[in-house]
Amino acid sequence: MTGLVLKLGPRERVLINGAVIENGERRTRLAVMTPHAHILRLRDAIHPEEVTTPVRRVCYIAQLVLSGDAEPGAAKLQLLRGIEQLSQVLTDPDSRALLAQATVGVVEGNPYQALKALRGLLPREERLMAAHRA
16 A cells, blocks of 8 residues: 555544544554645644744645645745745754754655655754753
8 A cells, every 4th residue: 555544533624625633433544546635734733823942833734735724836935935044043963954844845846845845853942942941
């Protein structure tokens, strides 16, 4: 089987190409066979009021592309600018690798890949923010 496999818990919601789909009472496994389908687990979604940090802001832009709320061409430039700004602050090798993956995702028109890589930066950003507050 090829494609993306979604494993959904009971009552879990997912956004697929702009449609909210809710799972039933049991765990389910779905195979999404359409390439480049826009899919977002709603439990992983960043809500507008949570866009309070630089990494979250860039993640949110990628999320808007996935949800169909942003035009991919216009968002591409914003994403690349945001990734460039993050790369000037997050200079460790792990962060650089994630930023490179995000860049590839943006350039290749794969917002899911970009979002996945950018979400990997959230724990690092949280640690940096906590250290700065202390």
